[in-house]
Amino acid sequence: MPITTIDKDVDALTLTVVADFPAPVRRLWDAYQDPRQLEKFWGPPSYPATFTRHDAYPGGLTTYYMTGPEGDTHGGYWEWLAIDAPNSFEVLDGFLTDDGEPNLDMPRIRMTFAFEATDAGSRMTTTSHFASRENLEELVAMGMMEGMKEAMGQIDAVIADLEAFAAGRGTDAQILSDTQVRISRVVRGDVEQVWRAHNEPDLLKRWMLGPEGWSMPVCEVASSVGETYRYEWENDADQQRFGFTGELLGAEAPHRMVTTEAMIGNEGTATRNEMTLTPVDGGTLVSMLITYPDAETRDMILATGMTDGMETSYARLEQAVLTA
Structure with missing residues (x-):
């Protein structure tokens, strides 16, 4: 005790x-x-x-x-x-x-x-x-x-427990309820650096790419509350595209950002994403609370390999942007 x-x-x-x-x-x-x-x-x-x-x-x-x-x-x-x-x-x-x-x-x-x-x-x-x-x-x-x-x-x-929450562990997805999931990752960089990497188009295009072989030809960032953003990715081999769009609902730089997010062409599955950046030993804890419309949508999106794709991008963020 x-x-x-x-x-x-x-x-x-x-x-x-x-x-x-x-x-x-x-x-x-x-x-x-x-x-x-x-x-x-x-x-x-x-x-x-x-x-x-x-x-x-x-x-x-x-x-x-x-x-x-x-x-x-x-x-x-x-x-x-x-x-x-x-x-x-x-x-x-x-x-x-x-x-x-x-x-x-x-x-x-x-x-x-x-x-x-x-x-x-x-x-x-x-x-x-x-x-x-x-x-x-x-x-x-x-x-x-x-x-x-x-x-x-x-x-x-x-x-x-020195392993479960340390930098280098990778990206974790924790189901909190039928409609909420928390994504967590300690990124090796300070809060200001990680905030800029999420908000500057030139930096986003260098790391938010998912698997190898994709590029980000469209990166329209929302800089003020009420504005919309639009991100599109393209497969370099066959030019296949997909993308997301949404609205910036709130921002408190460099700590917190709240947005909606929906796949272009399937806006009925929009989520609410609340990202918080917190300084911890080893870097910045990126915590993303995602609220889905229902459990079915939650499970469908998680089953796409979303967490693995986010880990690939965060690893690229550390290697290509924060330590470049």
């Missing part, structure tokens, strides 16, 4: 948890920045968490839900207030309604996470700040302290 102390201060309206880990600060820090890792310990074992958004930058938003043993779900969110990598971050933590909106009838907590090196590895101090004594007592009565103990008891196993 990594927790060293828990201190409830009803006068200061705080709950402070100190935990020690046999791992470097950076390894512990990255576990909180990567949604794949975070969801392995944020919820207690009986209520595992699934993260559907994780913007680790000031002004960003994190959303997640915990699933209970009876299939019941309970949503939560973080509003990111500050970040000082890899030393500390601060969020406003709250509950979500069944519709995915902030539940203003439930208390919100300002939480600070501070990381420091120790002789044995690293120490994390988590301080929860409550708006009132009633809020503090209400959440403690709901099992907040017990839940934190159970959740943090899972962190050691996550940070000990």
